[in-house]
Amino acid sequence: MNNLVNRVTLIGNLGIDVESKELGNGTKFAKTRIATNETYVKDGNKVDKTEWHNLVAWGKTAELLARLCSKGSKLAVQGKLTSRSWEDQNGQKRYITEIIMDEFYVISGIKEAVPV
Numbered sequence: 001m002n003n004l005v006n007r008v009t010l011i012g013n014l015g016i017d018v019e020s021k022e023l024g025n026g027t028k029f030a031k032t033r034i035a036t037n038e039t040y041v042k043d044g045n046k047v048d049k050t051e052w053h054n055l056v057a058w059g060k061t062a063e064l065l066a067r068l069c070s071k072g073s074k075l076a077v078q079g080k081l082t083s084r085s086w087e088d089q090n091g092q093k094r095y096i097t098e099i100i101m102d103e104f105y106v107i108s109g110i111k112e113a114v115p116v
Contacts, residue, residue: 006080008099010053011107012036014073020066030062031055031098032069034077054098055079061101073109077101 012034020030031054038049055077057065069075079101088094 007078008081009076009078010034010036010099011076012053012074013109014069014071014075015052017071018066018069020062028059028062028066030057030065032065034075054096055101056098057101057104061103065101065104068106068111069104070109070111073111074107076105076107078103 015033015035018030018032020028022028034053034055036051036053038051040047040049055065077099079099081097082100083095083097085093085095
């Protein structure tokens with residue numbers, strides 16, 4: 001199989017406000033975190049499990065994410081999964097997995113009305 005696809009779809013709530021920046025070359029960048037929830041039964045007891053996912057957006061997607069969404073907004077997010085590493089100020093190697101968003105849909109909790 002030659003065409004393997006890296007595609008992620010998540011539906012969840014933003015756990016923090018969107019942090020956005022404009023880089024020196026004018027490119028817009030935004031990041032936030034989204035929580036997804038799963039409920040299952042283990043040994044007769046209901047268990048709620050929350051997973052946290054790092055989201056990154058660029059360009060127009062970043063601009064819209066920062067303008068429309070805030071902590072608590074419920075989103076459907078699509079993008080690709082990526083991992084990277086860096087060395088922190090103490091010389092420790094750190095790793096992060098992120099979803100690079102290419103589209104999203106606000107389900108509830110929109111921050112600002114969008115003109116049609």
